[in-house]
Amino acid sequence: MPLIEMLQVMDSLVLLCLLLIGTTGAISVEEIFEKWQSGIGREYSNHYEKMFRFGIFKKNMAMIDGLNEIYQERGMVFKENSFADMTEKEFAATHLFPRRSPATFESASSHQTSQKLRYLPTSFDWKGKGVVTAVKDQGSAGTCWAFSAVQNIEGQWAKLGKPLTELSVEQVVDCDGNKDAEKEKADCGVFGGWPYLAYQYVQKAGGIQTETDYPYCCGLGGGEGTCFVCPAPGYNKTLCGPPSEYCKTSDSCSAKIDPSKFVAGLKVSGWQWFGQNETDIAINLLNIGPLSVAMNAGMLQFYHSGIYDPLFCDPKSLDHAVLITGYGEEKTILGETKKYWTVKNSWGKKWGEDGYFRIARDKNKCGIATQVTTVELEII
Structure with a gap:
């Protein structure tokens, strides 16, 4: 196989892996959200409210990850809690x-x-x-x-x-x-x-x-x-x-x-x-x-x-x-x-x-x- 075709195949594989990782990550956040909601007994009035709160939860999880990355060497730990679906x-x-x-x-x-x-x-x-x-x-x-x-x-x-x-x-x-x-x-x-x-x-x-x-x-x-x-x-x-x-x-x-x-x-x-x-x-x-x-x-x-x-x-x-x-x-x-x-x-x-x-x-x-x-x- 010519080198340029090999590189194209490798690029495609890398892209596929990134897509799979992104999909897995999204599913993972959804699973975390479902477990979190069940664990604290949070109830929502309808599907639309739940999706709205999931969007906030997802942003908060990203923020928590960022805080842990910044402060881990300082010994501070941040984690989702009962406030995780609140702005x-x-x-x-x-x-x-x-x-x-x-x-x-x-x-x-x-x-x-x-x-x-x-x-x-x-x-x-x-x-x-x-x-x-x-x-x-x-x-x-x-x-x-x-x-x-x-x-x-x-x-x-x-x-x-x-x-x-x-x-x-x-x-x-x-x-x-x-x-x-x-x-x-x-x-x-x-x-x-x-x-x-x-x-x-x-x-x-x-x-x-x-x-x-x-x-x-x-x-x-x-x-x-x-x-x-x-x-x-x-x-x-x-x-x-x-x-x-x-x-x-x-x-x-x-x-x-x-x-x-x-x-x-x-x-x-x-x-x-x-x-x-x-x-x-x-x-x-x-x-x-x-x-x-x-x-x-x-x-x-x-x-x-x-x-x-x-x-x-x-x-x-x-x-x-x-x-x-x-x-x-x-x-x-x-x-x-x-x-x-x-x-x-x-x-x-x-x-x-x-x-x-x-x-x-x-x-x-x-x-x-x-x-x-x-x-x-x-x-x-």
Whole structure:
């Protein structure tokens, strides 16, 4: 066979192989999608919606592959999860709050670093020590700020020697319309808020109910038990934007709150901010308990494991609030030592590292050190 014909045959074989590989890859993504849909119990209303979601899923899988290629040497792993059929905008609209600049406080208002510790242990975590409740799932609502604040209160209550008690996030979401006009910050229910304002709400209200007495319902996505809450008293349209178009007064604060069921003896006396020195934050974490923080969570949608350390992450544009429970360090595959925070999220236990993630420490990564706060409870 002449050389030119051999080359033509080889070109044809290569093209055929590429076509087969592309076909196999497409089938593979379809199979992954079917297994994913079955595994999480996702249902679609019709074939067209399913195909639309499959298109988003396919794009997300390609993005996940790209992220893993970029960050594998940095020890970060990304993987499809329950958010895999959502666009970035859909995810942000349902699980984050609109990005806002950090609140700033006078240095005099920051908590002085405790002097109880003469050295900082290499690692520490409050998980398993009776002051951290189970991982929750905020669902399709921007209520992370309330979860972060309430979980901080839970930890401080347990640190006083009280039984570890799950407190009502829904009460804070429904009833807290607090605002800080000077700093142009407000608590906006399902549209976001600030833990420091949530502490102030609980202080003004005189207490908080348990999760059992006032259960979470606003983020259930329209499923059974979903509530459609009207804006909290004092809701600020200027700072929060227009409220939900549809609500039910029977689902709202005035219809459900019952001060007679506030946890006996749990009284908020104030709150503290801790500045941005991450060594001081670690010391205070050790001495005081889990701390509320806010951050930029733009790339967390498909986080699966490892120390979260994205190359680009604006620390002055915050859209999520979480709870730091511990810290530590580990060796990377490149042999460097990386320090990290251990953080409790509110996206369910199947997300990330059993509902937690680790994020680089001593870098103010994604603004993790800008809004570190804790509630102060009356000691009785």
